[in-house]
Structure formats: structure tokens, C-alpha cells
Amino acid sequence: xxxxxxxxxxxxxxxxxxxxxxxxxxxxxxxxxxxxxxxxxxxxxxxxxxxxxxxxxxxxxxxxxxxxxxxxxxxxxxxxxxxxxxxxxxxxxxxxxxxxxxxxxxxxxxxxxxxxxxxxxxxxxxxxxxxxxxxxxxxxxxxxxxxxxxxxxxxxxxxxxxxxxxxxxxxxxxxxxxxxxxxxxxxxxxxxxxxxxxxxxxxxxxxxxxxxxxxxxxxxxxxxxxxxxxxxxxxxxxxxxxxxxxxxxxxxxxxxxxxxxxxxxxxxxxxxxxxxxxxxxxxxxxxxxxxxxxxxxxxxxxxxxxxxxxxxxxxxxxxxxxxxxxxxxxxxxxx
Amino acid sequence: xxxxxxxxxxxxxxxxxxxxxxxxxxxxxxxxxxxxxxxxxxxxxxxxxxxxxxxxxxxxxxxxxxxxxxxxxxxxxxxxxxxxxxxxxxxxxxxxxxxxxxxxxxxxxxxxxxxxxxxxxxxxxxxxxxxxxxxxxxxxxxxxxxxxxxxxxxxxxxxxxxxxxxxxxxxxxxxxxxxxxxxxxxxxxxxxxxxxxxxxxxxxxxxxxxxxxxxxxxxxxxxxxxxxxxxxxxxxxxxxxxxxxxxxxxxxxxxxxxxxxxxxxxxxxxxxxxxxxxxxxxxxxxxxxxxxxxxxxxxxxxxxxxxxxxxxxxxxxxxxxxxxxxxxxxxxxxx
Numbered sequence: 271x272x273x274x275x276x277x278x279x280x281x282x283x284x285x286x287x288x289x290x291x292x293x294x295x296x297x298x299x300x301x302x303x304x305x306x307x308x309x310x311x312x313x314x315x316x317x318x319x320x321x322x323x324x325x326x327x328x329x330x331x332x333x334x335x336x337x338x339x340x341x342x343x344x345x346x347x348x349x350x351x352x353x354x355x356x357x358x359x360x361x362x363x364x365x366x367x368x369x370x371x372x373x374x375x376x377x378x379x380x381x382x383x384x385x386x387x388x389x390x391x392x393x394x395x396x397x398x399x400x401x402x403x404x405x406x407x408x409x410x411x412x413x414x415x416x417x418x419x420x421x422x423x424x425x426x427x428x429x430x431x432x433x434x435x436x437x438x439x440x441x442x443x444x445x446x447x448x449x450x451x452x453x454x455x456x457x458x459x460x461x462x463x464x465x466x467x468x469x470x471x472x473x474x475x476x477x478x479x480x481x482x483x484x485x486x487x488x489x490x491x492x493x494x495x496x497x498x499x500x501x502x503x504x505x506x507x508x509x510x511x512x513x514x515x516x517x518x519x520x521x522x523x524x525x526x527x528x529x530x531x532x533x534x535x536x537x538x539x540x541x542x543x544x545x546x547x548x549x550x551x552x553x554x555x556x557x558x559x560x561x562x563x564x565x566x567x568x569x570x571x572x573x574x575x576x577x578x579x580x581x582x583x584x585x586x587x588x589x590x591x592x593x594x595x596x597x598x599x600x601x602x603x604x605x
Numbered sequence: 606x607x608x609x610x611x612x613x614x615x616x617x618x619x620x621x622x623x624x625x626x627x628x629x630x631x632x633x634x635x636x637x638x639x640x641x642x643x644x645x646x647x648x649x650x651x652x653x654x655x656x657x658x659x660x661x662x663x664x665x666x667x668x669x670x671x672x673x674x675x676x677x678x679x680x681x682x683x684x685x686x687x688x689x690x691x692x693x694x695x696x697x698x699x700x701x702x703x704x705x706x707x708x709x710x711x712x713x714x715x716x717x718x719x720x721x722x723x724x725x726x727x728x729x730x731x732x733x734x735x736x737x738x739x740x741x742x743x744x745x746x747x748x749x750x751x752x753x754x755x756x757x758x759x760x761x762x763x764x765x766x767x768x769x770x771x772x773x774x775x776x777x778x779x780x781x782x783x784x785x786x787x788x789x790x791x792x793x794x795x796x797x798x799x800x801x802x803x804x805x806x807x808x809x810x811x812x813x814x815x816x817x818x819x820x821x822x823x824x825x826x827x828x829x830x831x832x833x834x835x836x837x838x839x840x841x842x843x844x845x846x847x848x849x850x851x852x853x854x855x856x857x858x859x860x861x862x863x864x865x866x867x868x869x870x871x872x873x874x875x876x877x878x879x880x881x882x883x884x885x886x887x888x889x890x891x892x893x894x895x896x897x898x899x900x901x902x903x904x905x906x907x908x909x910x911x912x913x914x915x916x917x918x919x920x921x922x923x924x925x926x927x928x929x930x931x932x933x934x935x936x937x938x939x940x
Contacts, residue, residue, distance in 0.1 A: 314759070314763060328668075331666055331668055333663075333666055338808070340807075340808040341808075344807065344808065347766075348763075348766070349763075349766065349767060349768065350760075350763035350764075350766070350767070351767070367764075367767055367769075369764050369767070370760070370764075378767060378769050380767065380768050380769045382768070424649070425685075425705070428649060428683075428684075428685035429685075429702075429704050429705075431682075431683070431684065431685070432684060432685070432686070432702055432704070432713060432715070433684065433715050433717070434702075434713050434715045472675075472679065473673070473675040473676075473679065
């Protein structure tokens, strides 16, 4: 187990703490004690992203879906920093770390030399430069996003519950718009529906009729990357109305709770988001109380720069790789 | 069980979701269905405050120490708002709620009429007007405080772990100063010591020698409100050095981890906090990387105003009540 003798004592630098990095760091096990393994990432834990949508509505706790990198392997060193540039010739990574003392922050820059480098930095949220997305939408990529989203869902319900709220205001506050029907968007819509059915129906029964979830997707299908049979099941499930019987009120008489189907709109490209509406296509304006952007991923800066720096064989592969680093059959970066 | 017939159908308004309010709301049980019970509070859950210090270092999860008010009693209505003024003559509470839509927020004001009012709003953090406390210190009163504190402790360790950090910078980053040796301050010091012993010694062994916890207390004792025998035990425990044996490094050789005693300074009144130091008494300046303020409690505005408004019998009792509402033997507010 562990790396062969030719790797012993070498400086192995791993960029990122996502799926690839976490698997590698864990798999290295005790072998990491014989080398100098350094992980560089702005986040000092692995995040089990498929359950992030659940965390955003409280189904699961953040701690249950995160694992500190130092726990994955106690023999690795970890630096809380962002890799800015890879100097392939000089075999070192230029890093930056935001260091705050009291209320003032500075950026510390430093270099980490390597004998072997693993690039596993993942992707960032892609807003496609659409105006208003950064300013008005919530995201679902990191724990902080899920925390903000959970708080926002709670606030929306409390806002709608105020005695001053008119029916129109309730409807507006409880208009949840999700953009992007990839795994993240579909998962969040389903979690939100579950939440409305299981929690909101119990604790905010009067508000349930005002709640509405809308899913906007630019292409003609949900879960475009999946098999058609799975897409069909997902779409049918989203569009299903859910009715449950609950007992409540004085004396506990039975009442029906109805959670409306998700309003799935396909072929609905978002053009702009303003303070109150998501503008779709040429004419539609969808009002929102809370808008979640799950529109897609974009490469992080260090990857884009590396592709440029690596030149010829790497650039040639880009039409197929679309912003990702092209690798050979042994996962070695081309160039 | 439940209130007597003379209370049935009355509008009962409860201010706050702390200990008093949560106990009452829970105790009302099914009886709440026969009245109109409305809870008004900026926080829609009860918080088990004694474990907040533990949550701040990750010993316990926030969800485990909170309970939504609607779960305490599904028959009560809840309004997320702050009580601003009590109109005792008109029997109504003036409330305010911050309502945000998109990125802009407004304040909604409304009144809640009552037949019976329960004031259980608790207290707020007292900075005694000491300059720099609000700007530079962290607190330990609400879940958000514990979240910020947990993040700050993690950041301090990661900051000290950067390759650019000098020994002086490590020492500075890991200087934890706690102000106030009441239950909150003492509890947090102990939790921090436990954290250093159990977690930091394992994951940041090289940094442990740089970590230092200082507890500043203006009076001459820790836990001043407690029995002397308990105070002595607490002080001895804080001042105890902790040594543990751990296995680590290449091959897992045994190593001693030493967590320094808490530097407890009694008779140390804080005069000012600036960006880098806590100024104590006339001469001392204690450098800090992270400063936690647990200096005491102050009455919230609605209570202070009510005391003024109630006048004579209430004001007379104030020397003994020190900002709290004076009540009779049946917990009825005087005046």
C-alpha cells in the first residue's frame, strides 16, 4: 500500500479538498507519513455536496456532510489558501491567503514547491454574466450558501406570517424560484417540496396555499445529463401535487394540506434578475421572494490560466474538455 | 390542566423565547388551543444557553441545543418581531419587524393587543460603553455568536499554520482573551482548553505551544455569584496545566502535548479594546488574536422603558432589581 519507493520523501502538493482530493488524501493513509503531503485549499474540509440541498432545508446537519481534511489523513499538512498560479517550469504553486487580524485583513502571498502536483480544485458557480444574478440570487455550492438559504427560507415564512402581510405579500414572499434543472436545482426543488409537505404544513398551515416553487430551465429537459427514463421520473415527481391529511387546530380536527406541484418551465432561459422578478426569454417576468441560482459550473481561475500556460496539447483538447484540464489515460495533465 | 375557565378565549401574548417563555409555552400544552396565545420574539426558537460555549468549539451542534417555538407548542402563533413598547393602559404591544425583500429591507411596525401579557424578554450583552468592545470583540449570547466564534477559532489556527507566519505571529494569532469570569466566560475558557487538548493537540500539534488563553475579570473572584467552594474548584481547574501523551508523526512516536493553564487575572478591569490589545487597568495591555466579551448583561430597551412607564411602585423597587422588572410573589409586574 502507499506510493512506490520512487515517491518516498517527495513533496506532494494537492490542490483542493473536493471529491478527487479527499479520495486521494484518504487513500494515501499511513503512506503520507513517509512523504511530505501538503493540501492547499480555501476550505479545510471535504463537503458531501449531494446532501447540501437537504442541509439547506434542515434535513441533515452540516457536520454530518463535512469531514475535516486533517481527519481524512492526519499525516498531511494543510494550508488554508487559494492557489493562484501554477509555475509548471519552476514546479511551485503561487498561493494567497486572506489573513485578518482584528477588523483589518491583508493578503499573504507565498509559494509552495512540489515534486508532484495534484490539481483537484473543482469548479465555481457560473452566472454566465447574467445581470443581477450575483446581487439577488442565493447559491448552493458551499456550506455558507446552504446556511444562507436555510435562513432565507425561514425568513420568508416568518415574513409571510406577520399580521401586516397582505395575501399578495404572502404569495410574493413564498414564491421560490430555482434556476437550472441540473442535479442541484432538481434536488433543491424536491427538498423544498418535502419541507413544505412535512414541516410547513405542520407549523405554518395557513401559509401553505401561498407557497409556490418554480423551476426554470433553459434547455428542453430536466437532468439533461441523465438517462431519459430517470429524467421522466424526476419530471413526473416534480409535477406531482402532494396532499396529506393532518390534525390541527382547536380539538385537532382533520385538515388537508396541499403542496402545489413544482411549476417546471422548460425552454425558459433567464435573461436578467432584478430586485423583484426573474426575467425569462423575451416576455416573461417571474416574481420571486427567494431565487436560487443553480445554473451551472465554471472553471476556477487557476485552471483557466494553467490551460493557457500549458499551451499546445492542452489547448487542442479544450473543445472536448470545455474549460477543464485535459488528462491522459493515467490522469496526467497534458502538456 | 391548562388555565382555568376565566382565561379561556383570552388573548395571551408572550414576549421572548428564552427560558421563561419556553417553559410557559410548553406547559400550556393543549390548553393553548382554547385561547389565542401569541409569542413575539426576534428569535423563533428556544436556545439552551449553557451549552452555547460548547457549540462554539464544536462539542455540540446548534440544532441539539435549540428548539423551535412552534415545536414547543403547535397551538401557539408566533410573530418574528421585536417588542418595542408596551402600552399598559391600552393593553397592546408595539412591535417592529425587519422585512427584507431582495436586497432592500424595511421596518414593519404593528400592534398586538392582549388580555394577558407575559414579559420574558431576557437581557442583552452589556459592554458598559467600553470603547472598542463592539468593534473588536466576539460575543457568546446567540447561535450566530457561537458560529462566528467557531469560525474565528478555526481561522486563528489556519492563520498560524501558514508558512509565512513567524513565531511572534503564531503567538499573537493564538492569544485567546476572554473578558468576564461569570458562567459564560469560565465555561468558554474550559471549552477552549478542552478543544486545545483534544483537537488542536491532534491536528495542529506544532501550534499548541503558541496557544494561550487569558481570562480577565474586574472583580476579585471567578463565578462571583456561586458558592465559594465551587469558585475554588473552578479556579483550580482553569489554572491546571494539562499534559497528554499522543502518538503522531512518521512511525507514530509518542509525544507530549501540553496545554498551558488559563492565565486568570483577577482585579483586572478592561478600560478599552483596540485593534491589537485589550487595555487593562492603568498600565497593562494584553495582546489578542481573538477577544471574547462575556462581561455581563444589560436590560433590553422594552424593559427599561416599561419600568419608566410603570412609575412609582416599579421605580421604588429598582435599587434591588437593577434594571429588571420588579414582580410580586405571584410573578405579577408591580405597577
